[in-house]
Amino acid sequence: MSKHELKDLEVFIVDDDEAIRDSLTMYLSSLGVIVRCACNPIDALVELKKKPAGVVISDVRMPQMDGMTFLKELKKAYGDDTEVLIITGHSNETLAIEALKxxxxxxxxxxxxxxxxxESLKRTKRFNDLKKENAQLKQRLKLNQHEDFGFFGDSPASQNMLEMMRRVSKIPQTSVWLHGETGAGKEVAARHIHKLSCEDEKTFVAINCGAIPEKLIESELFGHEKGAFTGADSRRLGVFELGKGGTVFLDEISEMPLNAQVKLLRVLEDRVFRRVGGDQEIKLGETRILVASNRDLGALVEAGEFREDLYFRVNIAKIPIPALRERRDDIIPLAERFLQEFSQRSHRSLSLSQAAAKALETYSFKGNIRELRNILERATIFAMEDEIQLNDLNLTSGLKNSSSSIQESSFDSLNLKEMEETFVKRAIAQGNHSHAARLLGITPQALYRKLDKFSLR
Known part of the structure; x- marks a missing residue:
């Protein structure tokens, strides 16, 4: 135990004996304890209501209210948040035991x-520290559970989706296609299936196929051997090898080049692959492979942009991820979950006003859950009060930036940044990200930088 162990411990002393109050205050203050006092329980209850204390030292026999009644009032008001130490006379052992009970x-x-x-205060402080640590562990566990399930809700659409995930989680070698709009939570759903399927120590590896240059995608997926191509100075493991035994999640599989689709098909069918430039076959075993797309792969097959045989292979277990507007019963529970997270981050107690909640329930959410989170995060930064009001959500500007409003607006009133944002929104509204990049005349990587710049993904 350090001699500074009691430093900054807050103690409230209640005793009608001024000499005891003064001597205890002087001694404990010399040890770094923060001390407040009251000469009777009535005044103490008033002061503690203004500012509670973690530890209260109370005499048993006092005028106006005895220490036993005071103890019961404290426990009634603060429960285990306040620990009480009793001062008793030589002949009051029975009373002390009753106080402990x-x-x-x-x-x-x-x-x-x-x-x-x-020594009594040290024991009390250790106990309080253990309580705080336990509360933090419980909160951490609660947050982890929210991370797993907070994306979902009680709406019929969510429950149907959860049931489908439970079913596919039992068969790890079955390919699963998660289909839903941008921001609907496809990766969160993938992580949920992973946790249902795998033990905690198993790896989850995700890759966005649309964000990787065509020349590098095979290396990213399968890895490469040293000297396999110019710049391959050493062996590199791909996502399939990194995720071996766990889960590999391929997001935006619709953007994968056709030549890479051929090799992916073999991986799905034979459960083996080779590194680029290598001749050793690496077996995947029970590695789970999940794919996701915000586009209809069947339509892409008809357009010649996606291999039909690969489509049939990934379409064995298709799980639709409903848009947020299709499960409006989940909007407020999701909002409250996000506000809980932001409250802990900002040390505030955030909530939604009735008007704000009603507005969220009727909002279109073209960006789905990601847009909801962004709206609330922005609101918590700029809201003056802990209760978030309708104007804090800034939904009007969001509506003005919708595609229909953009088409009706005049560029005369926009600055250069607003014009750039407008063109990006128009482009992504007309199809997938590769198509949007072609419309804008930029590379897919440049498009992703602009999406991040304007918080569009």
Whole structure:
């Protein structure tokens, strides 16, 4: 135990004996304890209501209210958040034991001895620290559970989706296609299936096929051997090898080049692959492979942009991820989950006003869950009060930026940044990201930078 162990511990002393109050205050303050006092329980309850204390030291026999009644009032008001230490006379052992039964943490006898008081406070502080640590662990567990399930809700659409995930999680070698709009939560759904399927130590590896240059995608997927191509100075493991035994998640599979689709098909069918420039076959075993797309792969097959045989292979277990507007019953629970997260981050107690909640329930959410989160995060930054009001959500500007409003607006009133954002929104509204990049005359990588710039993904 350090001699500074009691530093900054907050203690409230209640005793009608001024000498005891003064001597305890002086001694404990010398140890770094923050001390407040009251000469009777009535005044103490008033002060504690203004500012609670973690530890209260109280005499048993006092005028106006005895220490036992005071103890019961404290436990009624603060429960386990406040620990009570009882001061008792030589002949009050029975009373002290009764106090312990009623929730007191410890007691010491008169005349007071410094060592006994300090040791009692040390025990109390250790107990309080353990309670805080336990509460933090519980909160961490709660947050982890929210991370797993907070994306979902009680709406019929969510429950149907959850049931489909439970079913596919039992068969790890079955390919799963998660189909849904941008921002609907396809990766969160993939991580949920992974947790249902795999043990905690198993790896989850995700890759966005649309964000990788065509020349590098095979290396990213399968890895490469040293000297396989110019710049391959050493062996590199791909996502399939990194995720071996766990889960590999291929997002935006619709953007994968046709030549890479051929090799992916073999991986799905034979469960083996080779590194680029290598001749050793690497077996995947029960590695789960999940793919996702915000485009209809069947339509892409008809357009010649996606291999038909690969489509049939990934379409064995298709799980639609419904848009947020299709499960409006989940909007407020999701909003409250996000506000809980932002409250912990900002040390505030954030909530939604009725008007704000009603507006969210009727909002279109073209960006789905990601847009909801972004709206609330922005609101928590600029909201003056803990209760978020309708104007804090800034939904009007969001509506003005919708595709229909953009078409009707005049560029005369826009600055250069607004014009750039407008063109990007128009482009992505007309198809997938590769098509949008071609419309804008930029590379897919440049498009992704602009999407991040304007918080569009």
């Amino acid at each position: 009623n929730g007191a943490f410890d007691y010491f006898r008169k005349p007071l001895h410094a060592r006994e008081v300090v």
